[in-house]
Amino acid sequence: MLKVLVNGAFGRMGRAMGAGINSQEDMQVVAAVDVKGSGSDIGILYGCEPLGIVIEEDLSAAINRVKPDVVLEFTNAQAVMKSIRATLALKTPCVVGSTGLGESDLAEIRELAIKYNTPVFIAANFALGAVLMMRFSQEAAKYFPNIEIIERHHDNKLDAPSGTAGVTLEMMSGVREVFAQGAPNEFERIPGSRGGDYQGMRVHSIRLPGYLASQEVLFGGTGQVLTIRHDTINHNCFLPGVLLALRKVSTLKGLVCGLENIM
Numbered sequence: 001m002l003k004v005l006v007n008g009a010f011g012r013m014g015r016a017m018g019a020g021i022n023s024q025e026d027m028q029v030v031a032a033v034d035v036k037g038s039g040s041d042i043g044i045l046y047g048c049e050p051l052g053i054v055i056e057e058d059l060s061a062a063i064n065r066v067k068p069d070v071v072l073e074f075t076n077a078q079a080v081m082k083s084i085r086a087t088l089a090l091k092t093p094c095v096v097g098s099t100g101l102g103e104s105d106l107a108e109i110r111e112l113a114i115k116y117n118t119p120v121f122i123a124a125n126f127a128l129g130a131v132l133m134m135r136f137s138q139e140a141a142k143y144f145p146n147i148e149i150i151e152r153h154h155d156n157k158l159d160a161p162s163g164t165a166g167v168t169l170e171m172m173s174g175v176r177e178v179f180a181q182g183a184p185n186e187f188e189r190i191p192g193s194r195g196g197d198y199q200g201m202r203v204h205s206i207r208l209p210g211y212l213a214s215q216e217v218l219f220g221g222t223g224q225v226l227t228i229r230h231d232t233i234n235h236n237c238f239l240p241g242v243l244l245a246l247r248k249v250s251t252l253k254g255l256v257c258g259l260e261n262i263m
């Protein structure tokens with residue numbers, strides 16, 4: 001039985017993934033950490049009977065007590081680095097879904113994973129459809145270098161653009177020459193109207209109640225526009241990818257990023 005500690009257990013992803021983990025035969029949530037909801041029984045949070053495991057606040061203390069096989073990290077952009085540092089320092093493999101990590105964070109995680117000889121797996125998006133959207137977008141970018149991304153998320157999301165948009169831009173930049181899109185003399189009447197600029201590609205982050213997570217990648221060509229779009233209908237779309245990562249992480253070496261690298 002794989003013992004999983006969920007960090008961010010009171011949040012949307014923490015609850016949905018925790019419930020999904022407990023419905024598997026080969027794994028189980030053994031501890032739940034969050035800065036909110038202290039004392040709440042996770043069984044109630046998962047919509048079933050109390051399980052006798054309650055939310056606690058101190059991640060290191062919980063790891064030391066239950067000795068999990070893996071920590072599943074779904075907190076937020078501000079908390080994630082501290083959690084990863086604490087988890088690796090206790091030589092516990094870590095699967096990270098929180099977004100907002102930058103290049104310097106990834107460099108530090110890579111070093112820590114080597115220093116503590118403990119694997120870390122990070123995916124900005126655990127949904128298979130989103131992984132395919134990124135792969136197809138990279139292919140399309142070879143032929144259509146005029147690209148804009150529109151990504152839509154709920155209004156509690158802290159980081160912009162989304163981790164998925166960031167990875168998509170990075171993947172497309174590998175096959176696209178850097179150049180500024182739009183009219184050479186274009187100007188903005190309201191600052192930010194043309195969106196974020198990543199090597200000349202544009203990204204627009206919409207944050208509204210009602211949305212979960214969607215992304216469209218638009219490729220403009222002469223007389224045609226190609227759109228590649230992925231919509232997250234509910235949080236269950238992330239579960240198969242998260243379960244795969246939890247089962248595989250202990251076999252990895254150092255830092256591995258991206259679901260496509262363990263599928």
Ligand SMILES: NC(=O)c1ccc[n+]([C@@H]2O[C@H](COP(=O)([O-])OP(=O)(O)OC[C@H]3O[C@@H](n4cnc5c(N)ncnc54)[C@H](O)[C@@H]3O)[C@@H](O)[C@H]2O)c1
Pocket residue numbers: 007008009010011012013014033034035036074075076077079096097098099100123124125126127156157238
């Ligand atoms: N990789 C993916 O496929 C994927 C999918 C959806 C969301 N996400 C990301 O996962 C993260 C969580 O998303 P969510 O929708 O569940 O957010 P949420 O706000 O519902 O939950 C985050 C939880 O983390 C807790 N938290 C904050 N600081 C903490 C700390 N220091 N220690 C412990 N817990 C702490 C909060 O109290 C909250 O309960 C975000 O970064 C989001 O962008 C990733």
